[in-house]
Amino acid sequence: MNQKDSSITMRTVAQRAGVSYQTVSRVINDAAGVAPETRTRVLAAMRELGYRPSLAARSLARNRSEIVGLVLPSSVEAGFASAHLLQVVGGVDRGVSDNDYTTLLSSPKESETELSAFRRLIRQRTVDGVLVEASMGEEGVKLLVEAGYPVTVIGHTALDVPSVCPDDESGAYVAMQHLLALGHRRIAIVTSGEGQGLAVRARMAGCERALADAGLTLDQGLVATGNWSIASGRAAAEGLLDREQPPTAYFCFNDSMAIGVLQLLRERGIDVPREVSVAGFDDTPPAPLLTPPLTSVRVFSAEQGERAARTLIGILRGMTRPGAPVVLPSQLVVRGSTAPAHPR
Amino acid sequence: MNQKDSSITMRTVAQRAGVSYQTVSRVINDAAGVAPETRTRVLAAMRELGYRPSLAARSLARNRSEIVGLVLPSSVEAGFASAHLLQVVGGVDRGVSDNDYTTLLSSPKESETELSAFRRLIRQRTVDGVLVEASMGEEGVKLLVEAGYPVTVIGHTALDVPSVCPDDESGAYVAMQHLLALGHRRIAIVTSGEGQGLAVRARMAGCERALADAGLTLDQGLVATGNWSIASGRAAAEGLLDREQPPTAYFCFNDSMAIGVLQLLRERGIDVPREVSVAGFDDTPPAPLLTPPLTSVRVFSAEQGERAARTLIGILRGMTRPGAPVVLPSQLVVRGSTAPAHPR
DNA sequence: CTGAAAGCGCTTACAG
DNA sequence: CTGAAAGCGCTTACAG
Numbered sequence: 001m002n003q004k005d006s007s008i009t010m011r012t013v014a015q016r017a018g019v020s021y022q023t024v025s026r027v028i029n030d031a032a033g034v035a036p037e038t039r040t041r042v043l044a045a046m047r048e049l050g051y052r053p054s055l056a057a058r059s060l061a062r063n064r065s066e067i068v069g070l071v072l073p074s075s076v077e078a079g080f081a082s083a084h085l086l087q088v089v090g091g092v093d094r095g096v097s098d099n100d101y102t103t104l105l106s107s108p109k110e111s112e113t114e115l116s117a118f119r120r121l122i123r124q125r126t127v128d129g130v131l132v133e134a135s136m137g138e139e140g141v142k143l144l145v146e147a148g149y150p151v152t153v154i155g156h157t158a159l160d161v162p163s164v165c166p167d168d169e170s171g172a173y174v175a176m177q178h179l180l181a182l183g184h185r186r187i188a189i190v191t192s193g194e195g196q197g198l199a200v201r202a203r204m205a206g207c208e209r210a211l212a213d214a215g216l217t218l219d220q221g222l223v224a225t226g227n228w229s230i231a232s233g234r235a236a237a238e239g240l241l242d243r244e245q246p247p248t249a250y251f252c253f254n255d256s257m258a259i260g261v262l263q264l265l266r267e268r269g270i271d272v273p274r275e276v277s278v279a280g281f282d283d284t285p286p287a288p289l290l291t292p293p294l295t296s297v298r299v300f301s302a303e304q305g306e307r308a309a310r311t312l313i314g315i316l317r318g319m320t321r322p323g324a325p326v327v328l329p330s331q332l333v334v335r336g337s338t339a340p341a342h343p344r
Numbered sequence: 345m346n347q348k349d350s351s352i353t354m355r356t357v358a359q360r361a362g363v364s365y366q367t368v369s370r371v372i373n374d375a376a377g378v379a380p381e382t383r384t385r386v387l388a389a390m391r392e393l394g395y396r397p398s399l400a401a402r403s404l405a406r407n408r409s410e411i412v413g414l415v416l417p418s419s420v421e422a423g424f425a426s427a428h429l430l431q432v433v434g435g436v437d438r439g440v441s442d443n444d445y446t447t448l449l450s451s452p453k454e455s456e457t458e459l460s461a462f463r464r465l466i467r468q469r470t471v472d473g474v475l476v477e478a479s480m481g482e483e484g485v486k487l488l489v490e491a492g493y494p495v496t497v498i499g500h501t502a503l504d505v506p507s508v509c510p511d512d513e514s515g516a517y518v519a520m521q522h523l524l525a526l527g528h529r530r531i532a533i534v535t536s537g538e539g540q541g542l543a544v545r546a547r548m549a550g551c552e553r554a555l556a557d558a559g560l561t562l563d564q565g566l567v568a569t570g571n572w573s574i575a576s577g578r579a580a581a582e583g584l585l586d587r588e589q590p591p592t593a594y595f596c597f598n599d600s601m602a603i604g605v606l607q608l609l610r611e612r613g614i615d616v617p618r619e620v621s622v623a624g625f626d627d628t629p630p631a632p633l634l635t636p637p638l639t640s641v642r643v644f645s646a647e648q649g650e651r652a653a654r655t656l657i658g659i660l661r662g663m664t665r666p667g668a669p670v671v672l673p674s675q676l677v678v679r680g681s682t683a684p685a686h687p688r
Numbered sequence: 689c690t691g692a693a694a695g696c697g698c699t700t701a702c703a704g
Numbered sequence: 705c706t707g708a709a710a711g712c713g714c715t716t717a718c719a720g
Contacts, residue, residue: 009697020707025699033705055470056403057697060712065400070449074434082629089433091453092416102468103449104416107437124446126399128410259633280583285426286630289603353713364691369715377689404696515713 008049017045028053059126067102069127071117071136074107083285084301085133088154091305092131100311101128115140129312131305134165135195137197140216143338148321152312154304156198157325162315164308164326166299168199171330172206172251175279175297178332179249180214183341184277188222188247190236190257195228202254204282209338222247226257241268247343255280255287255296262290262337273339283333292336299330350386352393361389372397375420403470411446412437412656413471415461415480418451427629428645429477432498435649436475445472466491473656475649478509479539496504498648500542501669506659508652508670510643512543515597515674516550519623519641521594522676524558528621528686532566532591533681534580534601539572547597547625568590570601577604591678592620592685599624599631605682617683627677636680643674 010028015020019038026034027042034042037099045051061064070083070092096103104127108117119138121127130144134155141159144151153163176261179187189207191200208218224239226232233252237260240247252258258280265272272278272292280287283298354372358365363382370378371386378386389395405410414436416429440447447473452461462484464469474488478499485503488495497507523531533551535544552562568583570576577596581604584591596602603626609616616622616636623630627642651670658664 011697021697022699026706029699035705038705052406052467052469054697055468056400057712058410058699059400060398060404060714061697061699063712064482067448071388074438084424086426086430086433089430089449090451093449094453097450097453097464102470104411105433105437105447105449106441107434109438109441120441124394124399126446232719283716284629286633288631289630291635355713365713366692366715367690373715383690398713401696402715404698405713405715407696454696491704 005188008051010051010053012040012047013045013051016049017042029326064128065126067104067127068096068309068316069104069121069130071121071132071140072105072107073114073133073135074110079285084282087301088133088305091302091307092154093305094302095306095309096313099310101309101313113140115143118143122149124316128219129316131308131312135164141268150312150315152308154308156196156202158198162311162322162325164304164311164328165199167305167330168202168299169206169209169328171281171297171299171332172203172253173210174206174330174332175251175295176207176210176283177213178295178334179251179277179279179338180210180216182249182277182338184249185216185341186219186222186245186247187249187251188224188236188240188260190224190226190233190250190252191220192228192232192253192257192318193225202255202327207251226260227252228256230256230260230263233265235260237264238263248278249338250278252280253283255282255284255294258294258296258337259286259290262294273337273344277338279338287333288335290337295338296333297330297336298333300328303328352395353396354395355481357386357389357395360393361386398505401408408472408660409470411448411471412440412443412653412660413448413450413465413474414450415465415474415476415484416451417458417477417479418454428626428633428643431470431645432477434500435651436653437644437649438646439650439653440573440657443654444659445653453462459487460486466493473660475656477651478507494656494659496652496659498652500540500546502542506655506666506669507650508655508672509543510645510648511551511671511674512546513553515641515643515676516547516597516623516676517554517596517650518550518676519625519639520554521557522639522678523595523623524560524623526593526621526682528593529560529685530563530566530567530589530591531593531595532580532584533562533606534568534577534596536572536576536597536601537569544597551595572598572600574600574607576603577601579609581602581605593682594620594622596622596624597626599626599638599640602640603630604633604679606634606638617681619686621682621685623682631677632679634681637668639679640677641674641680642677644672647672 010021010024027039077171093103106117106121108114127148132141132153134153138159141151151161154171156165157163163307210216224236226236250261261278270276280294280296283296287294288297290328354365354368358368368386371383424620437447450461450465452458467682476485476497478497482503485495495505500509501507555562568580570580594605605622612676614620624640625640631638631640
């Protein structure tokens, strides 16, 4: 039997319960003013018939769908980011479905610009609001806002829309403090010039605060700029090793660049962590598997997604006012790649 | 201006174009029998007004939504699988949106059973068909089929539903052949007893075929059974090392177990690949980063998702008959963890 | 080739 | 507390 298009509608239920179908609607929507006895009868009829309301009809009548869009970068070249993105997806879906909403996916087609994912969502008119992963950029967010959609960003944004982001500043602060506490004084910072500008700035601020707390200031000569890739981490290390006084520790703003640093140090015969310490950021799945296992800053991606979903739905329901960014704590995971500074 | 609930409906467009709104409908649906001149006028009106049809209304009237569901395991503990799953998501979304469908996500809430993801989808009645990732199991697929939904499985299934799966048999065959060609004769196989039964069987069959081609047969004493985890890989290696004639190579049915094997061999001071070779399966992101980089069998997850999406939509459109499983080729990626057998 | 009618399955005021 | 009416924005036969 094909239950799917079984024409068990509100009418069927109403007949069986001996009421009008409007009353069935009331029961479904928990509207006040239904006699308890009637309600019971209707609920029984619904159960017996296996009635399931049509979302399409409901959406049409109410002018909302209880579906939220989720815009993500295309996964094709996600690489390491995959763990983060998938956690975000999982967290979002949890937050969304716990609130009896549903998640509609939208990522850009390869053949099109990144904005296509946003345009498709707008064109379809099927979602009530949209969650946007920060690396999708801000143009699309603007389009959504102009089109009248409530939006929540998962990650950092400079726009005036609600967002849920990790505490990059204190994550970097704690990592830097860790290296300082191990006695390191020449700590290289491997940052990136591409994308994620706000996160980079926050991390840098955390570094400077830790240095300041230790009575030090940032030595620009120890700052190298990569592009998040392993290769750029290698290049950064290569440049820094040429210094008269090479660093005794490297703090990289993501794990990939830390991996590049580790690779180059190994090739140069420099032992980590005995001679030099290395720390990363993001705590990606490979981190614990490297040789040595990588000390890194963990961000809670699933929690970010879930909080963002709850925030958005709160706004959709008129229960929350859009407010300041929600900042979730990050956490330093200490592993074998960091150790006390080599006594000179 | 809030474009979202702008009441630009078919009526508005019709007025502007000076036709009835049914004619607008015809134009939108590319129905035959509209005067070219009229069509042009309607299209112009649509563009000028920025008209976007309501998916909800259309779904209600046509009794289909052009939305497909995607059921995935919850990502909370996905770990390495995350790369595979995210690739699947990306591939699915590509295949789906290229066909002007949309992807609705459904993964089980933590608090509920795995079946909840399926039940929610069925209850909501909002999708036309469903894509199911194989690790979700077969119970849910049965529920969907009973409820009348066309289903396509991404991965292996014993059920009689369309599916798209990797060629595990030939992947394992090629990996085994690679080890044999390197001169290995005592090759341990580290398999798993949990889940993925069909994939395991296919991989085992591939191993046996490679052995047979080399005039050998499978030595059951060299088969160890883990549970996909790193720890179980370690345990497997530990057991095998105790043999009088320990293996000279390990072929593990996933990368995690291969990582466990690598870890244990290192602790025992056994050099990979000089003394012993190790190969994995799945080619997860950490594989190239290990010490030594891991030889592994790559499966094309994004392609699986995309093909599955196209298959399902073909069926929904009545253009494809559900047929035999689509089998996508796998590929051996040779890296530093495999080398010629140590001459005795 | 185009218009008028009926209906998809709900919700939302409006009476009573 | 419950029913009858109108409408959400489309599609689908049915006339002409």
